Amino acid sequence: MTTTSPYDVQPGDRVHRRDPVVVDRHSSFVRVNHWTTVITMLLLWASGFALFHPSLYFLAGLFGSGENAREWHPWLGLVLFVAFYGLFFRFWRACLFAGEDSRWLAGLPKVMAGGDEERLPEVGRFNAGQKMFFWIMAIMVIIMLVTGLAMWDQYFYDYTTIEQKRIMVLIHSVVAVLVVCGVIVHVSMVIWERGTLQAMTRGYVTGGWAWKHHRKWLRELVTGGRVGP
């Protein structure tokens, strides 16, 4: 039996021969990292939208005042950058596109319209939708950071002109809305694929879930000897 792991298998991934079978999917470290990203993202949305439009200014109440929301927002952005890139360096290999991804994407509309998931090709640790979310977020987080730094006048006022700052505000706002849309799709997929949420809350999934949604990954674990009691 081979012991070399495919590129998408994470160090802690393991199948447990219990009744029912469970499969370790996300370590405690990854889960804390993920939920730190989520909490920071929510705080960024609240502080960002409070600054965006007077009708949303009430959200500044969460921070005590508008001044606090304005002051905390860029620091929260830095925390998000570090937290997201913690996930990035953990998952980038597993999110490289594989041969089956385009066929999986092509077959997805029929499955979402009520078709049989068995018609889709077997996928590894992440499916093509998860991989797309991952890479799109990686790009958008960088754009938010760069445009945000350009607007952080307290420290970087001299580095950009007023004209450039205006363009940065526009890009920052448009990409922020795209980030919100991306996260809404991400959460919808988690809800749609029953049993997925516990991967990020408890750290493990059922063998049935892994067989149904990530069969190639499950096969990789079993044939790679990642099986324990």
Ligand code: HEM
């Ligand atoms: C309430 C909001 C959220 C919920 C309920 C949620 C839930 C989850 C769950 C259950 C997984 C594991 C999927 C699996 O193992 O197959 C996951 C993965 C992931 N989440 Fe979230 N998430 C949320 C928000 C976010 C946010 C704001 C980000 C950062 C922008 C994020 C980034 C990721 C990444 C990078 C992964 C791994 C790759 C992927 O599944 O695409 N999540 N999330």
